[in-house]
Amino acid sequence: MSGDGWIDEDDLKETKLDLRLWKTLIRYTLHYRRTSIVFVFVAFTLAASDLGFPLLTGLLIQDIEADPKNLNFPFYIGMFAFLSVSLSASICAFVVCAGKIRTSVSHDIRRDAFQQLQRLSFSYFDTRPTGWLMARLTSDCQRLSVILAWGVMDFIWGTTLMTSISVVMVIINWKIALAIFSVIPILFLVSLHFKKKILRTSRLVRKTNSRITGVYNEGIMGVQTSKIFVREEENLRDFDLLTEEMFQYSVRNAMLSAVYLPLVLTLGSVAIAAALVVGGHQAILGNIAIGEMIMFMYFAQLFFTPAQEISAWFAELQMAQASAERVLSLIESVPDVKNTEAVARRIEQLGSDGHPTSIGKIEFRDVSFAYQTGPQIIRNFSLTVEPGETIALVGATGGGKSTMVNLLCRFYEPTGGQILIDDVDYTDRSLEGFQSQLGIVLQQPHLFSGTIAENIRYGKLSASDAEVEEAARFAGAHEFISVLEDGYQTPVGEGGNQLSLGQKQLVSFARTVLKRPQLLVMDEATSSIDTETEQLIQNSLKRILKERTSFVIAHRLSTIQAADRILVINNGEIVEQGSHQELLKTRGHYFELYKAQAIRDLN
Structure with a gap:
């Protein structure tokens, strides 16, 4: 439980700041075009309001120096009031826009x-732990949304x-500006x-x-x-x-x-001091008015x-x-199993892949x-299954049974050879x-948080209550x-933890029945349940397997x-194939498995 079992190679890279990556992410902000335009306008208004205060202050001091008796007080009061209102309104709009974009992004x-x-x-x-994926969807996404809203807004402003x-200072006095x-x-x-550190x-x-x-x-799941x-x-x-390392x-x-941040503040103070030295020298020489000097101090600070x-x-x-790299690596990942370009093109043009939907x-x-x-x-595996056949797979753990059905279901694709459906490569x-x-x-059926009815209806979302009950029967x-207090509206809990394993298995069967699949796969579906529940499932199996192609991976040979x-x-x-009776007659590997299991059941 140390968490050392897997390390993402991206964590170990020492790459530079990737502008391409941020250019891709900024599109999430630009997706909200109207808000983004208001955003930019507010940033410009806010900057203009900030710029207005030192200009107005400098002009006020110059007017006081030139002719204090004829100073136009109403004008300056009105301008300062206007700038204050403009600044307040801009900050309010700034917060609203940034908050809206942050939430949306x-x-x-x-x-x-x-x-x-x-x-x-x-x-x-297969190669990424749950913790890695959860961190991408939580803390990393949160951090990026803050950057893409507040960070972008502050950058524009x-x-x-x-x-x-800079432009105003250069125009007024380029020496102090330098x-x-x-x-x-x-x-x-x-x-x-x-940056690197x-x-x-x-x-x-x-x-x-x-x-x-x-x-x-892991701690919660394995408590x-x-x-x-x-x-x-x-x-x-x-x-x-781990937490000490963190x-x-x-x-x-x-x-x-x-x-880093105090160094920036220190450099700002150095700049103000430099402006004071150069400006003070010019003021002594009479080349600059006191009002302009104060204006430059204000500008330097601002x-x-x-x-x-x-x-x-x-x-x-x-x-x-690092968060951006991880999130984009997830969003831009390409599935190993997907439609080929030819199939995607046919679906786009024809609305289908051009083949019958039947299996x-x-x-x-x-x-x-x-x-x-x-x-x-798996090595050079060949098998032909006719429509409606039930194929059972038995053998030692790790022999490749589950891999075969995973290939059949196209959760993975063969690294060699072909799997054909009605003579067409799947x-x-x-x-x-x-x-x-x-x-x-599956052996361990997964139920989602919700009611029993909702979990059965997962097989067909449009199913009526009557169809759900019919599938359960x-x-x-x-x-x-029916004996539960709330019946089909009984909450199953997270992962179905309010039901027994056998009950979850029966709900899983009902969900599959409701879907009415053409191809049914059962992977050790009865290996972890009691004999009574197994008998219920056996009766269900006879009905479910009828007239549909099925693959059954079995631990209990009595079920196949x-x-x-x-x-x-x-x-x-x-290594062997045939019906139950045929394999018993050959007295080979299946016979030994069956005999050993029969002895265990008797004991």
Whole structure:
């Protein structure tokens, strides 16, 4: 439970700040065009209001110096009032626009990431822990949405204000302006130095955060196992090590930011001092009025206010780079299993893949398969299944049975050979169309939070209450559901934890029945339930398997005696095949398995 079992290679990269990445992400902000336009207008108005105060202050002091008796007080009072109202209104609009865009961008990024998770192939989840994926959809998305709203707004406001101040200062007195600008190269070098350090520690923080999220998930999912083996203290020690590591990286990251921002403030003070020296010298010589001098002090201070804000966001940008890389790597991931270009083109032009939706004859032709990192699981496997046949797969654990049905369901695709449906390579068919005809019942059925009725209706969302009850009766689930206090409206809890394993299995069967699949796959569907429930499921199976092609992976051989063919699988190859009686007569591997299981049942 230490969280050390998997490390994302992206966490270890020492890449530079990727502008292409941020250009891609900024589209989420620009998607809200109307708000973005208001956003920009508000930023310009805010910058203009900020710029107006030092100009008006300088003019006021100059007028007081020139002729204090004839000073136009109403004009200055009115202008200062106008600027104050303009500034207040701009800040209010600033907050509203930024908040709206932040919320919308956060929603859109999370939606795209979740949508992509639904599309990705099983192979993607094989190599990424749940904690890593959860961190992408939570903390990383949150951080990016803040950057893409408040960060962009502050950047527009800051660059507008700094540019305007620079132009005005150069026009009024270019010598004092150059004195203020003299610190900018130093500021650039300081930012460049801290950029690499902050980015490196930020990646370490995000990596450790993902591992902590994964440990949280494992701790919750495995709480029963932890209590059985009295592992609470050991788990806490492992967790403490991770949080201590997170603490060290976070402190290092915060220290770098804490040093960086005061350096920017110090450089701002140096710029003001430089303006004071140059301006004071010119004032002594009579080349500049006191009003202009005060105006430049105001400008110098105002110039570095947005510089400080932009610097703070620049530091945040370094820290968010790792989050941006991770989220985009998820959103831009390409599924290993998807429609070919030819199929996608036909669907776009014709509305279908051009093949019948029915599933008839199935053929494995010299199929081989190996996972991305691992040995060969299946080697030159060949099998032809006629429509309506029930094929049972038995054999030792790890022999390749589940891999074969995963290939059949096109959760993975063969690394060699072909799988054909009615003599057509199934990669030439629509992936969605083919999988919509599948029904799968697993050893550990997954139920979603909600009611029993909602979980059964998952097989056909448009089903009526009568259809849901009919499916439950057909699957043998109605009897236990009807005795529950709330019947079909009984909440199942998270993952179905309010139901027994057998009850969850019956609900899963009902869900499959409601879908009415043409091809049914059952993977160890009765291996973890009691004898009474197994008998209920056996009766359901006889009805469900009738007149549809089925693949059944079985641990209990008693459940597959009626199969048309039983395949004994070992190391990804068929070592025996035939009906139950035929295989018993050969007295081979199946006979030994059956005899050993019969002896265990008697004992």
